[in-house]
Structures are given as structure tokens and as C-alpha cells.
Amino acid sequence: MAQASYRSITAMIEIRNLTKRFGAATAVDDLSFKVAPGEVLGFLGPNGAGKSTTMKMVTGFLPPTSGQVLVNGHDVAVDPLATKSLIGYLPEGAPLYPDMTPRSLLAFVADARGIASGQRKSLIAEAVRRVELEPVLDQRIDTLSKGFKRRVGLAAAILHDPPVLILDEPTDGLDPNQKDHVRGLIREMAKGKVIILSTHILEEVEAVCTRAIIIARGRILFDGLPTELRKRSRYHGAVELAVRGNVVGANERLAGLAGVAKVEVLASESGVTRIMVLPKEGAQIFQVVRDAAQAADWVVTDFHVERGRMDDVFREITLGDSSAKQASMQGVA
Numbered sequence: 001m002a003q004a005s006y007r008s009i010t011a012m013i014e015i016r017n018l019t020k021r022f023g024a025a026t027a028v029d030d031l032s033f034k035v036a037p038g039e040v041l042g043f044l045g046p047n048g049a050g051k052s053t054t055m056k057m058v059t060g061f062l063p064p065t066s067g068q069v070l071v072n073g074h075d076v077a078v079d080p081l082a083t084k085s086l087i088g089y090l091p092e093g094a095p096l097y098p099d100m101t102p103r104s105l106l107a108f109v110a111d112a113r114g115i116a117s118g119q120r121k122s123l124i125a126e127a128v129r130r131v132e133l134e135p136v137l138d139q140r141i142d143t144l145s146k147g148f149k150r151r152v153g154l155a156a157a158i159l160h161d162p163p164v165l166i167l168d169e170p171t172d173g174l175d176p177n178q179k180d181h182v183r184g185l186i187r188e189m190a191k192g193k194v195i196i197l198s199t200h201i202l203e204e205v206e207a208v209c210t211r212a213i214i215i216a217r218g219r220i221l222f223d224g225l226p227t228e229l230r231k232r233s234r235y236h237g238a239v240e241l242a243v244r245g246n247v248v249g250a251n252e253r254l255a256g257l258a259g260v261a262k263v264e265v266l267a268s269e270s271g272v273t274r275i276m277v278l279p280k281e282g283a284q285i286f287q288v289v290r291d292a293a294q295a296a297d298w299v300v301t302d303f304h305v306e307r308g309r310m311d312d313v314f315r316e317i318t319l320g321d322s323s324a325k326q327a328s329m330q331g332v333a
Contacts, residue, residue, distance in 0.1 A: 010036055010037070011034035011035060011036055011070070012035060012036060012037050012071065012072055012163065012164060012194040013034065013035040013058065013069070013070070013071055013164065013194055013196070014034045014068075014069075014070040015031055015032055015033050015034070015054075015058070015067070015068075015069055015070075016032055016067055016068040016069075016070070017030050017031070017032055017066065017067040017068070018030070018031040018032070018054065018057060018064050018066075018067035018068070018069065019031075019064060019065045019066045019067050019218075020050075020053050020054075020057060020062070020064050020065050020218075021065045026217075026218055027050045027053045027218050028050040028053050028054050028057070028064075028218040029050075029217065029218035029219045030067070030219070031050075031054060031067070031215070031218070031219070031220060032220075033213060033220065033223060035194045035196065036194070037163070037192050037193060037194055038190060038191065038192060038193070038194075038210075039190075039194060039195070039210050039211055040186060040187075040190045040195045040197060040208055040209045040210050040211070041194075041195065041196045041197065041209065041210075041211050041212070041213060042197050042199060042204070042205035042208075042209035042211065042212040042213070042226065043055070043196055043197060043198045043199075043213055043215070044198075044199065044200070044202075044205065044212060044213065044214045044215070044314065045214055045215040045216055045318065046200075046216060046318050047200075049215045049216045049217065049218070049318075050215055050217070050218035051168075051198045051215065052091075052092050052168055052198065053218075054215075055089075055091075055166050055168055055196065055198060056091075057069060057076075058071075058076070058087075058166060058196070059076075059084070059087055059089045059166055060076045060077075060080045060083060060084055060087075061089075061091075063077065064077075069083075071083040071086050071087065071164060072086055072163070072164075074086075085113075085160075085162075086162055086163055086164050087162055087164045087165075087166060088157035088158050088159070088160065088162040088164070088165045088166070089157055089165075089166045090153050090154050090156075090157040090165075090166070090167045090168060090170055091153075091168050092168040092169055092172075092198075094149060094150055094152070094153025094154075095153075096141050096149060096152055096153060097141065098140070098141050098142030099140060099141070099142065100140070100141055101137065101138050101139060101140060101141065102128070102133050102136060102137050102138075102139070102141065102144075102152045102155065103124070103137045103138055105141065105152060105156065106124045106127060106128070106152075106155060106156060106159060107120065107124065109156045109159055110123065110124060110159060110160075113159065113160050115159075115160060123159055123160065123161070124159065127155040127156075127158055127159045128155060130155070130158065130185055131151040131152075131154050131155045131158075131182070131185070132151065132181065133148070133151055133152065133155055136148050145173075146172075146173035147173045147174045147175060147178050149173070150170070150171075150172060150173050150174060151174075151178070151182075154167070154170060154182065158189070162193075163192070163193050163194065164193065164194045164195075164196075165189065165193060165194070165195045165196070166196050167186075167195065167196070167197045167198065168198045169198060169199060169200070170182055170186070170197065170199075171183070171199070171201070171204065179204075183204065183207045183208045186208045187208055190208075190210075197209060202310040202311055202314060203310075205226050205229075205310070206226050206310070209226055210225075210226075211223075211224070211225060211226070212224065212225070212226050212229060214314065214317050214318065216317075216318040221317050221318065222317055226310075229308075229310050229313050229314070230307055230308030230309075230310055230313070231308060232308070232313045232316075233306075233308030233309045233310070233312050233313045234278060234312070235276075235278065235306040235308050235309050235312065236306065236307065236308030237279045237283070237284065237285065237286075237305060237306065237308075238276055238277060238278045238279060238285075238305070238306040239276075239277045239279075239285055239286055239289045239290075239303070239304070239305055239306070240266070240274065240275070240276050240277075240302070240303075240304055240305075240306060241274070241275055241277070241289070241293060241300055241302060241303045241304075242272050242273070242274045242275075242300065242301045242302035242303075243272065243273050243275065243293070243298045243299065243300055243301070244271055244272050244298075244299040244300075244301055245271060245298075245299050247273045247275070247298070250263075250273070250275060250296070250298075251263050251265070251275075253292055253296060254275065254277050254289065254292060257277075257285065257288045257289065257292055258283075258285075258288055259279050259280050259283030259284065259285045259288060260277055260278070260279065260280065260283075260285055260288075260289075261278045261279060261280040261281075261283075262277075262278040263275065263276070263277050263278070264276040264278070272301060274302075276306075277289050286305050290303065
């Protein structure tokens with residue numbers, strides 16, 4: 001369910017009825033939300049949902065068809081220089097000058113940003129340290145790996161220590177160690193800043209975000225805590241167990257327990273049967289399933305409680321809305 005206003009907050013970013021059309025196509029459809037200092041907002045959606053278009057409008061790169069973007073009270077359309085001075089932006093693909101080195105590119109960005117000459121050396125050194133660019137600092141950008149190019153773009157975005165960071169797929173192209181480092185950096189920078197993070201990696205939302213918005217076809221479908229996404233999964237609180245040997249009657253025994261909605265046999269291999277026991281909404285079934293297994297004298301080789309599956313919830317939210325819309329257009333719903 002869309003939530004136009006997340007809660008009463010002192011907003012660093014305020015988006016009001018933002019809409020962007022390209023001819024007859026509507027990429028962003030009447031978005032409204034606020035983001036406060038200290039929030040790391042995960043901006044999620046399938047390909048073509050309007051994520052990058054929204055970010056381009058927030059940064060002033062793309063004018064809206066209608067609506068308004070305020071950054072610390074400044075209207076992006078009315079006072080673009082004031083707003084852009086507050087923002088660090090890592091666009092999708094991180095376009096860079098290929099014939100420059102990271103060192104020369106960061107010096108160029110510092111000059112374009114109007115950073116005083118006395119501060120440039122220390123700010124560049126800090127950005128380089130934060131994203132670990134030292135090994136390639138004087139290497140041509142066109143010779144760098146995709147991961148290092150991404151880190152050069154991130155260094156340019158954080159160079160002037162902005163209070164607002166807009167990061168479009170910041171870990172794209174990074175190896176697992178690099179991803180972990182960048183996620184740690186985002187958590188470190190989050191204090192007192194606003195960070196909007198576009199990603200298609202659901203684990204990244206849990207790793208760094210304090211809040212998540214899911215959009216599809218340019219509209220907000222969910223706005224809340226990442227933990228709330230897991231709780232919406234049918235697997236939240238489900239119990240999975242692996243039983244060795246005879247499990248005749250196990251389905252009936254487990255299905256009859258208080259709070260159990262459904263029992264699924266997942267696999268049976270080498271004499272071990274994996275069973276998923278799904279709870280009714282709000283039910284806690286760990287204890288009753290464990291007691292039933294002990295009473296039946298089953299040989300249980302694995303027993304754990306599912307936290308919920310964010311990918312299932314993501315599909316339900318985005319595809320479910322699409323199905324409902326299609327059915328409505330066909331006069332079915």
C-alpha cells in the first residue's frame with residue numbers, strides 16, 4: 001500500500017507530486033515523500049520502474065513535467081546551484097572522462113565545485129582513502145576495471161562532503177569484498193546525512209538501509225522499514241526441518257498443530273526429507289513444531305525458523321500490482 005507521507009519528519013529532501021512524462025509514456029507518476037537526516041533510503045523497483053528518472057529529477061539533471069523537489073528548503077528548479085551544492089550524485093554507470101586519471105578527475109571535480117585551493121588536497125586525500133583508490137590513483141580511467149571505475153565515481157560524489165548523497169546502484173560491478181567495504185562506508189557516512197540508494201540487490205537494503213520505498217510504473221507501492229518487508233513474506237516465522245528415516249503421517253501431524261497454515265514437503269533425498277511448516281498470520285509455531293517432532297521421535301538433522309524472503313515479497317508487491325491493474329483494464333476487477 002502506498003504511503004505518501006512516511007511520518008512527521010524534519011525533511012532534508014521533500015518530493016511533492018513529482019511527475020515525469022516522455023511523450024505518451026509516464027515514467028514517474030505523482031510521487032510524494034520526505035527524507036530526513038540520518039535516513040538511508042533504499043529506492044527499489046523493477047527495471048523501468050522510474051528509479052533513475054526520479055533521482056535525475058532530485059539532482060536537477062532532469063526537469064519534472066510537474067511537481068516539486070525541495071532540498072533543504074531550496075527548490076531544485078528555482079535555485080539549482082544552491083541545491084546541487086548540497087548533493088553528491090553517483091549516476092547509473094558513473095560516466096567518467098576515460099583519458100583522465102582518478103587524481104586528475106578528482107582535481108577537476110574539486111575545481112568545478114569551487115572548493116578552495118587550501119582544502120582540495122585534504123578533501124581529495126580523504127575521498128581516495130575512503131574508497132581505497134590509492135593503487136590506481138595515477139592510472140588512466142579507461143584502463144581501470146568496472147569496480148574501480150565505480151569507486152572513482154563514488155569518490156567524486158563524496159568529495160565535498162555533501163549532506164545529501166544520491167547513489168544509483170553504488171555497488172554495481174564490485175566484488176563481494178568491495179561491496180562490503182562500500183556498504184560499511186555508507187553506514188559510516190549516514191550520520192546526519194540523507195542517503196538515497198537505488199539498488200536491485202535486496203540484501204543491500206537490509207545491510208545499509210533504515211527505510212525502503214518500492215516503486216513500479218512510477219508509483220509508490222511500499223514505504224516502510226526493511227524488516228516490514230520480511231514480515232510480509234508468507235515464510236516469515238515458518239519452520240523448516242530435515243527428518244531422517246520414516247516420515248509417514250508427518251504432513252497430517254504437522255498440519256493439525258495450532259497456528260499452522262500449511263505443510264510443504266520440499267525434497268526427499270538419501271533418506272532425509274525436508275519439510276516446510278508455514279504459520280498462520282501472526283502465529284509463533286517454533287515450539288509446537290519442535291514438541292511434535294520430539295513426541296514422534298523423529299531424527300531431526302536440521303531445524304530452523306525462516307526470517308522471510310524479501311524477493312518473494314518484492315515480486316508480490318510489484319507483480320501483484322501489475323496483475324490487478326491488468327485485470328482492472330480488462331474489466332475483471
